[in-house]
Amino acid sequence: MSISENCLRKYAELIVRTGANVRPGQVVLLTIGVEQHEFAALLMEECYKAGAKKVNVDWTFDVQKRLNFLYAGQDVLSEVLPWEEAKLKQMVEDLPCRIFIVSEDPDAMNGVDPHKLSGVMQARGTVIKPYRNAIEGKHQWVIAAYPSQKWAAKCFPDDEHAVDKLWDAILKTVRVTEDNDPVAEWKKHTDFIENRAAWLNEQGFSSLHYSSENGTDFSVSLIPGAKWEGAGDINSQNGAFYIPNMPTEEIFTSPIAGQCEGTLVAVKPLSWNSQLIEDFSITFKNGRAVSCRAAKGQELLERMIRMDDGAAMLGEVALVPKESPVNQCGFLFYETLFDENACCHCALGMGFKEVLPGGDDMTMEQAQEHGINDSIIHVDFMVGADDLSIDGIRPDGTVIPIFRNGTWA
Ligand code: ZN
Numbered sequence: 001m002s003i004s005e006n007c008l009r010k011y012a013e014l015i016v017r018t019g020a021n022v023r024p025g026q027v028v029l030l031t032i033g034v035e036q037h038e039f040a041a042l043l044m045e046e047c048y049k050a051g052a053k054k055v056n057v058d059w060t061f062d063v064q065k066r067l068n069f070l071y072a073g074q075d076v077l078s079e080v081l082p083w084e085e086a087k088l089k090q091m092v093e094d095l096p097c098r099i100f101i102v103s104e105d106p107d108a109m110n111g112v113d114p115h116k117l118s119g120v121m122q123a124r125g126t127v128i129k130p131y132r133n134a135i136e137g138k139h140q141w142v143i144a145a146y147p148s149q150k151w152a153a154k155c156f157p158d159d160e161h162a163v164d165k166l167w168d169a170i171l172k173t174v175r176v177t178e179d180n181d182p183v184a185e186w187k188k189h190t191d192f193i194e195n196r197a198a199w200l201n202e203q204g205f206s207s208l209h210y211s212s213e214n215g216t217d218f219s220v221s222l223i224p225g226a227k228w229e230g231a232g233d234i235n236s237q238n239g240a241f242y243i244p245n246m247p248t249e250e251i252f253t254s255p256i257a258g259q260c261e262g263t264l265v266a267v268k269p270l271s272w273n274s275q276l277i278e279d280f281s282i283t284f285k286n287g288r289a290v291s292c293r294a295a296k297g298q299e300l301l302e303r304m305i306r307m308d309d310g311a312a313m314l315g316e317v318a319l320v321p322k323e324s325p326v327n328q329c330g331f332l333f334y335e336t337l338f339d340e341n342a343c344c345h346c347a348l349g350m351g352f353k354e355v356l357p358g359g360d361d362m363t364m365e366q367a368q369e370h371g372i373n374d375s376i377i378h379v380d381f382m383v384g385a386d387d388l389s390i391d392g393i394r395p396d397g398t399v400i401p402i403f404r405n406g407t408w409a
Contacts, residue, residue: 003167007176008042011144014174014182014246016046019142020097021242024051029096031058033103036146043099056096062108069112069120077116078123088131095237098141105150106334109274114300117273122307125376136353137360140235140242143337145170154334169329173247173338190243193230196319196408197251200228203400205392208255208317210264210344212385215281218262220255220317220346223371224395226355228253236360247326249341252318254351257373258287260314264346268382270297271334277301282348282381288312289348305348310375315351320344322384322406336380343384343406349375 016022028047032040044055068077109117147170152162159165171177175185210218230251232243265281277297282289282305289305289312292298305312320343326333327342351374353359353367364374390403401409 002164003171004178007171007178008039010182011171011174011176012039012042012046014176014186015099015142015144016043016050018183018186019144019243019246020047020099020140021240022047022050022052022097022140023238023240025053026051027094027096028052028055028099029058029091030055030099030101031060032099032101033146033148034059034061035148036101036103039101039146043101047099052097060104062104066108066112069109069116074116074119077120080124080127085127088128092131092134095135095139097242098139100141100143101146102143102335102337103146103148103151104335105148106154106271106274107150112274114273114275114303118303118307121273122376129376133364138235138237140240141244142242142246143244144174144246145335145337151334155331169331169333170338172329173325173341175247175325186243190231193248193251194232197228197230200251200253200319200392200402203392204394205400206395207393208402209391209393209399210262210383210388212265212388214265214267214385215263216265216383216385216388218264218284219260220314221259222253223256223356225357226253226371227357229352229355233354245337245341247338247341249324249326250318250320250345252316252352252355254353254355254372255314255317256287256371257310257313257315257351257368259371260284260287264381264383265385266381266383267343267385268339269332270301270379270381271336271339272297272300272304272379275300277304280381284314287314304377304379307349307377308375310373311349311377313348313373313375314346315349315373315375315378316345316347316380318345318347318380319390319403320384321403321408322386339382340380343382344388344390344403345380345382345384347378347380349373349377349379 047055147166152166156162176182207221263283269278280294282292292301294301351372386406388406392400392402
């Protein structure tokens with residue numbers, strides 16, 4: 001590993017201070033792979049320096065997950081055990097500041113029956129969801145990445161410098177260099193995103209229209225009064241500003257569930273449940289995905305759309321210009337945290353209730369009445385073609401160009 005001690009320390013500090021914004025007296029829950037134990041120690045130290053009361057670590061190990069899926073029964077894996085539920089209950093009580101470090105091998109679940117994977121996810125998701133809903137908007141969280149050997153090898157096959165290359169790319173996208181001040185860089189970056197979001201909010205668009213040469217021709221209705229958001233979020237319990245994703249380039253909102261028409265053509269492969277769906281498109285009628293076709297992963301895509309009632313409807317539309325540093329890296333990361341920040345995307349499944357005025361204090365059921373979609377899945381797929389045009393349509397019918405040729409008009 002060739003990343004310098006200096007950069008690593010700056011990165012850890014950025015995640016804790018700017019990303020999670022750990023406040024004095026807070027409990028922190030760090031979720032990280034066992035192989036990244038040295039980085040875990042660095043993060044713990046930064047959390048305590050920021051005043052954390054206690055730092056707990058949830059260790060993940062993708063080999064353990066793989067072996068369990070290969071050898072244990074679906075019914076066994078589907079069960080959420082009482083101690084796991086006790087932990088979730090404790091989390092609702094503590095509202096810990098959560099830090100997730102992703103580093104998984106994208107191929108970790110190769111050879112595992114996809115039906116078993118999605119079946120277990122469906123069963124566990126149903127039990128876990130109410131706890132997830134109970135903490136939403138009420139705690140700070142951040143997802144950042146650390147390159148593992150296997151992840152790097154997937155991005156750069158047969159390259160002995162794979163890990164270094166993935167490090168370079170990650171540091172570029174999170175704006176850390178040997179001699180810059182990443183905290184100041186992030187302030188500039190989040191200000192830019194927030195200005196764009198403010199402009200979109202002033203326009204009050206009631207719908208968007210997407211078109212591009214590849215066959216994308218799609219209209220979607222927006223929720224009146226729902227906000228466009230980007231970069232940061234505020235914990236409604238303590239007012240702390242935090243940045244949920246590092247990197248982040250997107251400005252997003254949740255459209256009206258069940259009100260869209262037309263076809264979206266994906267411009268990048270989608271990695272779902274550790275498997276790839278390639279060269280695909282999804283066609284919507286009356287707001288629901290009614291058909292899809294994929295050169296690879298057709299059955300997987302169909303299964304995804306049928307996960308539950310909300311899985312066939314959109315939960316998110318997001319704007320990302322094609323000049324995004326993630327896109328400039330020019331390779332697929334096999335990790336949504338990065339790939340969704342490459343260009344414009346939409347997501348099937350759960351929407352974000354916090355985009356509604358007063359949404360933080362709503363239950364998911366209340367948010368659904370206002371048009372927010374609910375589902376156990378939230379899967380982003382990229383539609384930002386180089387020639388993508390997006391128009392915003394105001395309630396009086398005025399058409400305003402938002403994107404031209406894949407970037408801000
Ligand atoms: Zn997104």
